[in-house]
Amino acid sequence: MRPTAAGVTRALGLVAVLAVVGLLPWLSGRDPALTVLRARSAEQEPTEEALHAVRRDLGLDAGPLSLLGDWAFGLLRGDLGTSWVSGTDVMPSVASGLQVSLGLMAAALGVAVLLAVALVAPVVVRGRGSAGAFAAMAAALPEFLLATVGLLVCGVWLGWLPTSGWQGPEHLVLPAVALGVPAGGLLGRLVADALPAVLEERWVELWRGAGVSRARVTAAALRRVLPPLVPQFGMVAVGLTGGAVAVETVFAVPGIGRTALGAARSQDLPLLQGAVLALLALGLVTGALAALVRRRLLGPALRDAGLALPPPRPVRAHPAVPAALAVVLLAAIGWGLLRDPYAVDTAVRLAPPSWANPLGTDGLGRDVLARLGHGAASTVGTATAVCLLSLAVGLALGFLPGAAAGAADIANALPPVIVGILVAAVAGPGTGGAALAVALVSWPPLAAHAAALVQEVRASAFLTAQRAIGASPLWILTRHVLPSVAAPVARHALLRLPGIALALASLGFLGLGAQPPAPEWGLLLDESRAYVERAPWAALAPAVALALLAGLAVSGAAYAQGRGARRAGRPPRRTVPAPRKEAADAVRGTAVGV
Structure with a gap:
């Protein structure tokens, strides 16, 4: 072969x-x-x-x-070398950290499944509807933000659960919830959004007319829904490996992600090699298992043909929602830009919010509002540059779908955090390295969208007529194909901008992005963890800003998709062609980040 x-x-x-x-x-x-x-x-x-x-x-x-x-x-030979710092073999350290991380990921996967079942259950009972904005918002929230908020509320304020360590089952709860909620929101949203359209297909009406029980119809509908979504489930599991780095860092869990981050900071390169290799192997094995499960679910008759789902119904969002979120964010950013983010006043260290400092001060007496505003400007600027680079790469690879598919599989197996650790080990931590790390893994959805549109446009009748009248390939490409593809993919890239900003913030939170004293949102959240019990407002300010950014990503994407659906009219009940299905899948994950 x-x-x-x-x-x-x-x-x-x-x-x-x-x-x-x-x-x-x-x-x-x-x-x-x-x-x-x-x-x-x-x-x-x-x-x-x-x-x-x-x-x-x-x-x-x-x-x-x-x-x-x-x-x-x-x-x-199974030899990963000797640690440069401790002088011990790397393999036992990697095996120990991997064992802890697998336990955490298994618990997080259990949380994700429970949340997904809770989101899908109302759709199964009613036979219509969708997971709604809650699932989209849960999927868009970054793990490090949920971990920090959970530590602050449940660990510090309420004292319900321990905030660090790995001594017993109670230490597993907060990390598993922080890691599992975004995954559960995405899983539930994918299934709940696809299920109503499947329940409207012709075969369901025939089964019900023949007296088949509701339980059997629902089970068959779920089996119909799952095969096209299994690759998305595999990407969710891969995302757990990246999210585990941040969650393990916040809660001081001795897992493989925290081991890799610590090795990168101490320049213990043999230990870093072993930890990154273990994380990469987890991602590749997960992807292979997802492909195997999909083939088994499809069966021999449909393995090569594949199986497309009817178009999902977009989450409805009123235009006032993204507008209100944008106004709040812009007001805080604009107010902060008028203030000095670097002015140090030790006399007002950790001061609570007041008229002089509306959001309080940090550990050096710097104005939190000022640092929030200036941090937004730099983060959004960097995210815009990454978005444009991803758009250019996605458009270019959209015309080479065969070559792009293999590279996309590798990029999808590497979360931004893992790539950020590698880039930081090579070039050192910094804004440029974080931007490069996110850009390296953010292009596959755009390339998939572009490839689907290119295939659709090239098969259209008007291009056949252009070839018949003697139009050159260059003329067809520049005057017809590229303009038809570039505009939708550019809108898709714009919708991914908040998710890219959140990915950059997560790298800053882990110390892999912007470095002190830069006022970057993820870095602000990381710095505030040292005194979160004394001055929680210093942590809440960037946390709320990041949550608003995630909400803006969700509501903006939902409004754009809903507007597109209204323009196109009511979607047909028949199964859409594969190119449109791939394009819909590419856009469907917009609000989840990169």
């Missing part, structure tokens, strides 16, 4: 990622010998002789190819 273009690009992408992981000690641009020397003896003078001895011990003077080969051969 000849390899397809998607298979080749998938293999090349995987090899490239593994090569980057294996060459981290060489790509980092820093002298690993200095890191190891300081870890072994902080008092030893870093002379050239001492550094050369360390390089010789680590094999760093043999060159990048030898370094990559030694790492690959060790990997085949």
Whole structure:
């Protein structure tokens, strides 16, 4: 069997990622010998002789190819090397962290399933409706925000549950809820939005007319709904690996995500290699299992043909909702831009909200409102640049669907946090590195949307007429295909802008993005965790702003999709062609972020 273009690009992408992981000690641009020397003896003078001895011990003077080969051969033997900081084998640390993370992810998946069942149950009972705005909002909330709010409310204010550690089942509750709620919101929304249209199909009427019980009809409808949505479920599980990094950091859970982040900060590159490799393996295995489950659900007759769902009914949103959220955000940002975000006044450290400081002050006496306003300007500006870059890449790869599919599989298996850790290990933490990390994984939905539209436009009758009258391929491309594709994909990219901003904020929260004293929203939330018990307003201000941004993403996307549905008229009951189905799937995940 000849390899397809998607298979080749998938293999090349995987090899490239593994090569980057294996060459981290060489790509980092820093002298690993200095890191190891300081870890072994902080008092030893870093002379050239001492550094050369360390390089010789680590094999760093043999060159990048030898370094990559030694790492690959060790990997085949099950040897991940020795930690540069602790001097112990990496494998036990990775295995221990992976065991903790798998337990946390399993609990989070249980929370997600329970929430999804609660969202789907009313649709099953009534046979119509959708999951609504609550599910969309839950899916759009980032895990680090839910974790921080849960720690603040349930752990600090109410004292119901422990806020850190991993000693018993009670320590699992808050992390599992923070990690599982967004996943459950997305799962419930996907199934609940697709189920009513399936229940209106002709075969359901025939079954009911034949006296088939309601339970059997519902079970068959669920089986009809699940196969096209299983790849989306796989992406949800992959997202758990990225969200676990933030959640484990907030609650001090000794999982593989926190291990990877700590290794990146301490430049313990062997431990970082092992942790990232474990996270990458989790994502790839999850994707493979999702594909296998989908094939089993479809059965032999439909495996190659696939199965498309009727178009989902969009979440209804009144235009006043996104407008109101935008007004509140813009008012806070505009007011903050008029104030100085860097002015330090230690006399008013952690001061509560007042007329002088409407949102209080932080640990250095800086005005929280000012930092909120200036942080929004930089975050939105960076997100806009990332959005434009993703749009350009998506449009370009939309004309190469075979090659883009394989690369998209690898990009979908790498959450922004994991890519951010790799970029930070190579180039150091910073705004540019965070933007690059988000851009590397934010293009697949846009490319899928563009590819579906390109296929649809190329099959249209008016292009056949253009070819018949002798129009050149370049003329058809520039005057017909590209204009028909660029506008819808550009609107799709615009709807993804708040999600990209949230992804950048999550990297800033983990210390992988903007660095102090930059007033970035994720960084503000991270800084406020040190004194959240004494000054909760410093944490609530960026938390509320991020929640409003998530709400704006959801309501804006819902209003845009609803307006598009009204323009197109009532959707038909028949199954839509595959290109439109792929385009609908690409836009359906808009409010979930990248």
